[in-house]
Amino acid sequence: MSKQKNLVVIQLSGGNDYLNTIVPYETGLYYDYRPNMGLKDNSIIPIDNKIAFNSNIDFFKKTFDDQNLAIMMGIGYPEPNRSHFRSMDIWHTAKPFESSSIGWLGRTVKNIDPKGLNPITAVNFGKGLPRALACPGVSVASVGALESYGLFTGVSGAQNREILLDTVDRIYQPMNRDGVPSLRLLETGRGALDGADLLSEAPNNYSSDVEYPEDNPIAQSLKGIAQVASARLGTRIFYAQHGSFDTHTDELKNHSLLLKQLSVAIDCFQRDLIKQKLDDETVIWIFSEFGRRIADNGTGTDHGSGGVAFLLGNRVKGGLYGEYPNLEPSAQLEGDVHYNTDFRTIYSTILEDVLDVDSENILDEKFTKLSILNS
Amino acid sequence: MITSIDNKILIAHLLRRAGFGCTYDQIEKLSLMEYDDVVDLLINPEYGPPKDQDLLDRYFIASVEARTARHADPQWTWRLAKSEKQLEEKIALFWHGLLAVGGIKLDHGLAMLEEIDLFRKYGLGKFGTLLLKISEDPGMMYWLDNQNSHKDAPNENYGRELLELFSMGIDENGEGSYTEDDVKTAARAFTGWASRPTPPPFFLGPFPMEFSFDKSDHDNTEKTFLGEKGNFNGNDIVNMVAKHPSTAKFICKRLYLYFVSETEDWDEINKLSEVFLKNNGEIKKVLEAMFKSEHFKSRDIRFKKVKSPSDLVFGISRLVDKYKIPNLDSAELAINTLLMGQFLMNPPSVEGWHEGEEWIDSGSLIERINYASTEISNTSSYGVKRIIEIIKETNISEPNDLINRTLETLGYIDITEKTKEMIKDHLRKNKFTNKEDKILDVLKIIVSTPDFQYC
Numbered sequence: 001m002s003k004q005k006n007l008v009v010i011q012l013s014g015g016n017d018y019l020n021t022i023v024p025y026e027t028g029l030y031y032d033y034r035p036n037m038g039l040k041d042n043s044i045i046p047i048d049n050k051i052a053f054n055s056n057i058d059f060f061k062k063t064f065d066d067q068n069l070a071i072m073m074g075i076g077y078p079e080p081n082r083s084h085f086r087s088m089d090i091w092h093t094a095k096p097f098e099s100s101s102i103g104w105l106g107r108t109v110k111n112i113d114p115k116g117l118n119p120i121t122a123v124n125f126g127k128g129l130p131r132a133l134a135c136p137g138v139s140v141a142s143v144g145a146l147e148s149y150g151l152f153t154g155v156s157g158a159q160n161r162e163i164l165l166d167t168v169d170r171i172y173q174p175m176n177r178d179g180v181p182s183l184r185l186l187e188t189g190r191g192a193l194d195g196a197d198l199l200s201e202a203p204n205n206y207s208s209d210v211e212y213p214e215d216n217p218i219a220q221s222l223k224g225i226a227q228v229a230s231a232r233l234g235t236r237i238f239y240a241q242h243g244s245f246d247t248h249t250d251e252l253k254n255h256s257l258l259l260k261q262l263s264v265a266i267d268c269f270q271r272d273l274i275k276q277k278l279d280d281e282t283v284i285w286i287f288s289e290f291g292r293r294i295a296d297n298g299t300g301t302d303h304g305s306g307g308v309a310f311l312l313g314n315r316v317k318g319g320l321y322g323e324y325p326n327l328e329p330s331a332q333l334e335g336d337v338h339y340n341t342d343f344r345t346i347y348s349t350i351l352e353d354v355l356d357v358d359s360e361n362i363l364d365e366k367f368t369k370l371s372i373l374n375s
Numbered sequence: 376m377i378t379s380i381d382n383k384i385l386i387a388h389l390l391r392r393a394g395f396g397c398t399y400d401q402i403e404k405l406s407l408m409e410y411d412d413v414v415d416l417l418i419n420p421e422y423g424p425p426k427d428q429d430l431l432d433r434y435f436i437a438s439v440e441a442r443t444a445r446h447a448d449p450q451w452t453w454r455l456a457k458s459e460k461q462l463e464e465k466i467a468l469f470w471h472g473l474l475a476v477g478g479i480k481l482d483h484g485l486a487m488l489e490e491i492d493l494f495r496k497y498g499l500g501k502f503g504t505l506l507l508k509i510s511e512d513p514g515m516m517y518w519l520d521n522q523n524s525h526k527d528a529p530n531e532n533y534g535r536e537l538l539e540l541f542s543m544g545i546d547e548n549g550e551g552s553y554t555e556d557d558v559k560t561a562a563r564a565f566t567g568w569a570s571r572p573t574p575p576p577f578f579l580g581p582f583p584m585e586f587s588f589d590k591s592d593h594d595n596t597e598k599t600f601l602g603e604k605g606n607f608n609g610n611d612i613v614n615m616v617a618k619h620p621s622t623a624k625f626i627c628k629r630l631y632l633y634f635v636s637e638t639e640d641w642d643e644i645n646k647l648s649e650v651f652l653k654n655n656g657e658i659k660k661v662l663e664a665m666f667k668s669e670h671f672k673s674r675d676i677r678f679k680k681v682k683s684p685s686d687l688v689f690g691i692s693r694l695v696d697k698y699k700i701p702n703l704d705s706a707e708l709a710i711n712t713l714l715m716g717q718f719l720m721n722p723p724s725v726e727g728w729h730e731g732e733e734w735i736d737s738g739s740l741i742e743r744i745n746y747a748s749t750e751i752s753n754t755s756s757y758g759v760k761r762i763i764e765i766i767k768e769t770n771i772s773e774p775n776d777l778i779n780r781t782l783e784t785l786g787y788i789d790i791t792e793k794t795k796e797m798i799k800d801h802l803r804k805n806k807f808t809n810k811e812d813k814i815l816d817v818l819k820i821i822v823s824t825p826d827f828q829y830c
Contacts, residue, residue, distance in 0.1 A: 083480065085721075099724040119737060129716075129738050142738035151741060151823070154749045164816065167801040168744075168823050171794050180679055180791070181825030184732055189825055192737035 003281050005315060005354045005373075008225055008238045009105070010218070010262070010286045011130065014246030015084065017255055017301055018291035018308045018337065022071060022324070023052045029327040033295040037252055051324055056259035059267040060310070067318035070311040070372050072346060074325045076339025080290065080305030084246070087289040092132040094344055094363050104347060104362055105237055106135025111357045112236055116187075119195035122237040123228055125221040133239060137184075139191035146203055146224045150196035169193055202231040210272040212265070218242040219265035226269060230276040236355060245288060251300040262286075266312065279314050283354045283373070286310040287343070293335055294327055304336035309346065315374050345370060382406050386413055387787035388677050389666060391830045392634050393417050394461025395689040398696065398758060399765055399784045414666045418659040420460035422496050427457070427701075434701040441484020442581055444720045448709040450488055451719065453701055455685065456692045456708060466658070467494035468685060469633050471720075472727035474509050474541055476518040478720045483581050486514035487720050502626060502656035503617030506542065510609055513570030513584035519725070526566045526594045534561030534612075536725055542616045544625030552621040553601060560600045565609040567593030617656055623648040630661060635671055637680055637731040643670050678789050678829045681731050684715035686830055687743055691822070694785065695750050696758030711746055715739045735828060747822035752815045759818075766814050774802040781817050790826040 023039050024030045026049060031038040044052035045061045053061050063069040077096040081087045093100040105122060113121045119139040124130060126144070133140045143149045151168065155161045172189035206227040212219040221240035228235055242262055247255050266284065273279040291307035306325055325337035332338070348359035349369040360366050383406045390397045390405075394417070397405065405413055431453050432439045441447035458464050471494060478487060490512055497505040509515050516522055516533070524530035535558045538551060545551040567589045572582035598607050601615055616622055627647035628639060635643070646668075647661050654660040665671055682690065688711045692698070698705045709719050716739045722728055735743075753759055762784045769780050778798055782788050798820050807813040821827060 083482070085478075085482075086480065101723045101729075124738075129736070134736075136733055139737040142741075151744050152748060152819070153745065155752075155819075163801070163805055164819060164823075167797060167820055170800075171797050171820075171824050175793070180829060182732060185681075185735055185825050185828060188735055188737055188740055192740045195737060196741065 004236075004356070005281050005283055006229065006236050006238070006278075007350060007354050008222075008282060008284045009132070009240070010266075010284060011132075011239070011241045011243075012245050012258075012262075012286065012288035013084075013088070013241050013243035014288070015087075015290045015292055015303055016245040016288035016307060017247060017251065018304075018306065019294065020251070020255060020301075021054050021057070021259065022047075022073065022308050023054060024050060024324060024327065025052045026050050027327055033327065035296070036298060037296045037301070047320075054256070054259055056256050057263040059263040059270075060312075063266075063270070063312055064318055068312060068314055068316050069318045070316050071320050072309040072311070072341055073320060073322040074306050074337060074340040075287075075309045075322065075343050075346070076290070076306040077342055077344070080333070080336070080339070082290065082303040082305065084289060084303070089131060091287060091289055091343065092130060092134075094347055101131065101134060102136070103130070103132040103134045105132045105239070106138050106140070107362045108351065108355055108357055109133070109138045109140065109237065110135055111361060112355065116191065118234045119191035120198055120228075120233055120235050122239065123199070123225075123235050124239040125224050126239075126241050130239060130241070133237075139188065139195065141192075141195040141199055143199060143224065145220075146199060146227060150200050151193070165193075198231075198233050199228060202228045202233065206230050208272050208275055210268050210275065212268045212272075216261045216265055218261055219268055222265050222269040223272075226272045226276060226278075229273075229278050229282065247292070247300050248297070248302060249300040251296070281315075282313055283315060283350070284310075284312040285346075285350060286312065291337065294332060294337060295335060305333060306337040306339040309343070311346070311350075311372055317372050317374060321370060321372065342367065346372075349373065379406065382410060384787045385410050385672055388672070389413060389417070390461065391686075391690070391786070392671075392680075393662075393666060394465050395455070395686060395693055396786050396830070398694055398761070399786065400761065402786065410672075411667055414663060417462040417666075418499060418662050420463040420499070422463075425454065425458060431701050435706065438484070440576060440581075441488060443482050443484050444478030444487050445484070447484035447488045447720060449701065449706045451491055452689075452708040453698075453705055455689045456698065456705065462499070462662075463495050466498040466662075467491050469630070470494040470498050470505070472633075472722055472730075473629055474505075474515070475722040475725050475727040476514050477722050477724065478718075481514045481518050483514065483517075483584075485581055485583055486512075486517075489583075490514050491720075499659040499662070500657065501617075502622070502651075502658060503614060505658075506537075506617055507610060507613045509541075510537070510565070510613055511568070511586040513586060516568065516570055517584075521565055522569050524562060524566050524568075526592050529559070529562040529566050529594065531558055531562040533565055534558050534563075537561060537612070538616065540725060542625065543619055543621040544628075552619070557600055560598045560607070561612050563594040563598055564600070564607045564612045567591075568609050618652070620648070620652065623651040623656070626656075626658075627651055627661060630658075630665065632730065634662070634665060635680075636676055640670070643668070678826070680830055681734055682828055682830045683728070683730060683734055684712040684717035684739070684743075685719070687715065687747065687828075688712050690830070691747050691750050694758055694762075695753065695756040696761070697750070697753070697756040699757070711742070714742045715746075740828075743828065744823045747827070748819040751818045751822045754811075754815075762818070763811055763814050767810060774799045777802070777813070778817060778821075781814065781821060785818075785821065788821075788827070790821065790824055794824050794826050 023044050043055050045055050046052040090096050092103050094104040109122045120141050122140045124142040129142045152161050152164050174186040212223040225238040273282050287309040288307050292301035292304040322341040345367045348367040351357050351359040353373040383402050386405050387402050435449040437446050438449045455464050497508050519533040520530045521533040538553050569587050570584045571587045573585050575582045628644050631644050650661050650664045765784045766780050771777050
């Protein structure tokens with residue numbers, strides 16, 4: 001039996017350091033290049049006799065052992081760009097060679113719900129819409145905090161707010177107004193208001209004994225996602241961000257903290273999904289815009305290319321995909337690791353096997369998908 | 376016969392389009408002048424730093440020699456929110472969207488600020504001069520790779536965008552009145568145009584860049600461009616392009632779409648192109664003709680254009696007159712437009728922003744409504760106090776009069792009858808403990824309406 005699956009995207013913003021996330025602990029060159037920042041002993045948890053997890057992502061180790069974690073090694077795209085913005089744009093639009101303002105997931109929403117019947121087919125947690133979800137005519141809810149989401153959240157007194165909302169709600173009823181305000185604007189308004197209504201109701205029917213740490217922002221975002229997912233409102237794509245992974249300085253301290261938060265957050269989320277009976281239908285995709293330089297700069301690392309990404313969930317066929325990049329100087333790309341897997345092959349896999357859409361429609365190109373998901 | 380109230384309505388309309396809008400008191404003052412005189416005032420700003428420049432520099436030290444585009448934000452947003460020379464800022468924003476350079480690549484705050492200032496300085500003058508200045512601009516050369524264009528290996532990026540996006544344009548079929556060979560020639564003519572760093576004024580921060588011309592890297596041979604033969608340099612290309620009828624049409628179309636209406640009216644655009652050609656591409660002459668035309672002043676044009684995030688954010692911040700001195704809050708203005716979809720100093724591509732209805736999606740609409748309704752009901756802002764005071768001074772009891780008076784104090788704005796009916800319902804249905812609460816509710820609802828998204 002194949003149940004509909006939903007996608008949870010976790011974006012590690014700022015460029016996650018591949019080499020200190022999945023550590024090549026048997027490669028002497030790694031320690032040569034990272035005299036101050038090479039991880040060993042208690043700081044790593046071996047995966048096999050070559051590579052190891054950063055010990056801060058111990059939950060990843062557990063899921064890997066349960067064969068529910070796929071590690072995408074050496075993931076990237078041709079002609080890597082080391083600007084955060086441009087590289088993130090490339091991941092968001094899935095267009096390495098042209099400038100586009102339409103996101104791959106925005107296009108997907110349009111494909112799933114062409115008439116825009118459900119204003120919360122995709123929900124973003126965080127302020128401002130990532131370009132991945134942008135697409136003209138597509139309504140995507142962008143939520144700071146679920147409890148305070150919606151209109152007039154700054155208005156004091158629940159009753160006052162209700163009264164105001166009621167009037168504004170009526171003003172946005174689409175009806176013939178001779179073109180201005182346009183029907184499209186009124187419909188957008190309806191989408192925003194309805195989406196806000198649906199989402200603000202979501203926490204009411206949610207109960208869980210999982211305690212997401214208050215001081216862990218990504219855990220709080222994932223809690224919001226669990227609340228909306230458990231309300232089963234037809235949301236297929238959830239989006240959250242974690243960072244900043246732009247660890248030019250003080251990396252040992254900062255990177256450890258960020259990875260620890262991520263690991264704890266996903267641990268909570270997975271336990272919660274089991275409680276909510278959502279574990280079989282949720283696939284988590286974790287990516288970053290690039291990896292970092294092979295050599296450290298003293299206390300940190302600079303922007304690089306070629307990174308690591310993860311797919312996680314009960315339906316995922318765990319294991320190692322792609323090859324760990326060679327650190328030999330002759331195999332490097334201007335001091336960075338080469339990519340060996342185009343991220344769009346994973347996108348096409350996610351589009352077809354998680355979101356059930358034709359990947360060519362979204363990516364404008366056919367990629368050979370990988371067999372990572374159990375139907 | 377123009378009545379005094381009609382004059383106010385027209386001046387308010389002019390200021391919303393040629394700027395970001397005015398307060399009630401500002402309109403009172405301006406309306407002592409004739410409409411045409413207000414146009415003349417707007418199109419002739421005296422270029423130079425504002426009186427409060429030193430204050431801004433002191434509050435935002437990191438923005439003075441801005442390292443990144445983000446460090447530069449407060450320098451521009453303060454002037455967008457405060458400058459009395461409204462058209463100077465509005466035209467800078469126009470050129471920033473047309474001759475677009477993005478912080479995504481040019482993450483150099485100082486270069487970005489210099490570019491914005493170039494738009495202030497030359498943006499209302501002759502188009503040819505502006506085009507030459509931007510062609511020499513180090514930021515633009517880096518953005519479109521002219522740095523990497525060499526005599527023996529010309530890079531066509533700048534040559535192509537110069538013709539396609541900055542001047543002559545292409546039609547809906549992708550056809551231009553120039554050929555691929557013209558693009559190649561333009562690229563050759565610009566070889567040797569580059570920039571070099573100058574000594575940094577501070578220990579930290581980027582090197583300010585300046586234009587340089589490397590004669591040895593310039594293609595110094597005969598070329599054919601737009602059917603003419605000669606040993607053309609970049610200057611010659613700019614001169615030939617700037618006076619071309621296609622350029623007049625393209626630039627006037629873009630000005631029309633930005634200032635007048637999102638629907639192209641070719642009769643009007645053609646009239647403007649004639650003005651452009653007759654006046655050697657002087658932009659202020661085009662704007663003068665545009666703003667003084669009956670077409671611009673007509674009812675059909677008013678409240679039909681979707682406000683850009685900048686129109687909304689800086690319009691509201693001017694209306695509520697929140698900032699007496701620069702503070703952290705004023706630095707957040709750029710974040711507000713960003714959340715509504717306009718990342719200042721980082722247009723999405725060399726094409727600039729897609730204007731009109733594309734501004735509004737459900738996320739950005741929620742941001743617009745929350746921002747506007749919070750600001751307009753913040754009674755600690757001087758402008759909000761003043762709005763309430765003006766409405767209270769008028770002796771009104773009927774909901775209809777209250778709504779109309781509120782619309783006037785918000786700058787003689789208009790809403791549809793249907794929206795008005797619903798606000799009246801709101802006033803009838805609910806009890807208010809005092810008059811101020813009632814006024815605040817009307818204010819909050821008006822700025823939340825779909826009608827308010829237009830200017």
